[in-house]
Amino acid sequence: MGKNVFGSGEFGSEGRLPARVDPGAIRPLSVAGETLANNLVVAPMAGVSNLPFRLIAREAGAGLAFTETVSAKGLVNGGAKSRRLLRTSAREAPVAFQLFGAEPEFLAEACRLVADDGAVWIDLNLGCPVKKFIRNGAGSALLREPRRVAAIVRAMRAAFAGVLSVKMRSGWDDQSVNAPEVARVAVAEGADLLSVHGRTRSQQYTGRSDRDVIRRVVEAVPGTPVLGNGDVTQPADVFDVLHETGAAGVMIGRGAMGNPWIFAETLALAQGSPAQRPSHGQRWNTVQRHIELMRRCFDDDGALANNLKKYVVAYAKGLPGSARFRREVVETDELGILLDRTRRFFDGAQAAA
Numbered sequence: 001m002g003k004n005v006f007g008s009g010e011f012g013s014e015g016r017l018p019a020r021v022d023p024g025a026i027r028p029l030s031v032a033g034e035t036l037a038n039n040l041v042v043a044p045m046a047g048v049s050n051l052p053f054r055l056i057a058r059e060a061g062a063g064l065a066f067t068e069t070v071s072a073k074g075l076v077n078g079g080a081k082s083r084r085l086l087r088t089s090a091r092e093a094p095v096a097f098q099l100f101g102a103e104p105e106f107l108a109e110a111c112r113l114v115a116d117d118g119a120v121w122i123d124l125n126l127g128c129p130v131k132k133f134i135r136n137g138a139g140s141a142l143l144r145e146p147r148r149v150a151a152i153v154r155a156m157r158a159a160f161a162g163v164l165s166v167k168m169r170s171g172w173d174d175q176s177v178n179a180p181e182v183a184r185v186a187v188a189e190g191a192d193l194l195s196v197h198g199r200t201r202s203q204q205y206t207g208r209s210d211r212d213v214i215r216r217v218v219e220a221v222p223g224t225p226v227l228g229n230g231d232v233t234q235p236a237d238v239f240d241v242l243h244e245t246g247a248a249g250v251m252i253g254r255g256a257m258g259n260p261w262i263f264a265e266t267l268a269l270a271q272g273s274p275a276q277r278p279s280h281g282q283r284w285n286t287v288q289r290h291i292e293l294m295r296r297c298f299d300d301d302g303a304l305a306n307n308l309k310k311y312v313v314a315y316a317k318g319l320p321g322s323a324r325f326r327r328e329v330v331e332t333d334e335l336g337i338l339l340d341r342t343r344r345f346f347d348g349a350q351a352a353a
């Protein structure tokens with residue numbers, strides 16, 4: 001994952017007021033027999049979208065969350081790491097399990113395994129730009145092979161009766177922006193929903209997510225819901241994406257890190273109430289709850305500390321002293337020290353308010 005992936009945008013900022021709030025824009029979303037309470041969903045993010053992160057976002061109002069991406073081959077080969085990524089809780093049902101791979105047989109077999117565990121929603125990763133994926137022909141490498149995409153979706157569809165979705169980038173590079181074509185192929189083979197991140201593989205996380213490509217995908221697959229994704233960091237962006245693209249919903253990734261309130265704020269605005277930023281007390285309560293959920297997920301203190309850092313730093317973003325807090329957090333591997341520094345930082349923020 002590129003170094004600057006969390007760098008763009010102002011996450012958790014006060015933000016601008018939405019230019020338009022269409023009250024009908026935020027609504028329940030029905031997809032192939034599943035009805036979500038609303039059309040705001042949490043993006044799959046490797047190393048981020050684990051069970052605690054997803055639960056926090058769902059508690060804040062998100063209608064659905066996607067898991068971290070899971071290797072189809074890893075699952076089929078009985079890999080413990082891949083299995084762990086499937087961990088879920090009844091409190092987040094339904095959840096969308098994201099799989100990656102390049103071979104139709106492995107993806108189909110992985111679908112059967114995940115379905116046996118009770119999955120009702122499986123997503124295919126056609127977006128990941130990292131070299132390891134590309135070398136294996138997975139993630140966004142598949143955008144260059146629509147015929148293989150067809151074979152994969154066909155095999156997954158034959159193996160899985162639940163909701164089958166596909167997440168893609170806009171194309172491989174700016175010479176081959178083919179998301180509308182790939183979308184048509186996926187839908188023809190039985191995909192029920194698509195998510196589109198409006199950047200090419202070459203762009204990685206630079207530039208802006210292109211809403212025009214998202215709109216063209218929406219137009220390419222009438223009747224199939226499309227989620228617009230990319231650079232949504234505040235409620236105003238949600239309403240803009242829906243308005244400009246005609247998408248059925250919005251998928252939020254980095255903008256929900258340390259800022260699960262983006263969901264509650266958007267829902268409030270859609271209902272005609274002002275969007276309230278969380279008080280320092282509310283922020284600290286959420287940080288504590290997130291830490292508590294993480295504790296239940298990790299047996300090992302070292303792993304817990306390492307995994308916690310990115311979240312507490314994200315919650316601190318925008319608060320006075322957050323740059324120093326970030327440095328202090330990054331330099332320690334001790335869980336006790338990390339928790340102590342976190343408590344002191346958020347206590348201080350509360351006292352200063």
Ligand SMILES: Cc1cc2nc3c(=O)[nH]c(=O)nc-3n(C[C@H](O)[C@H](O)[C@H](O)COP(=O)(O)O)c2cc1C
Pocket residue numbers: 001005006043044045046047048068069098125126127128167197229230231232251252253254255
């Ligand atoms: C740390 C990180 C990990 C990601 N992992 C995945 C992944 O496993 N599968 C996937 O489809 N997209 C992945 N993405 C892409 C996001 O789902 C999303 O498409 C992208 O970040 C743009 O949306 P955003 O601006 O709301 O973050 C990842 C993004 C980040 C920042």
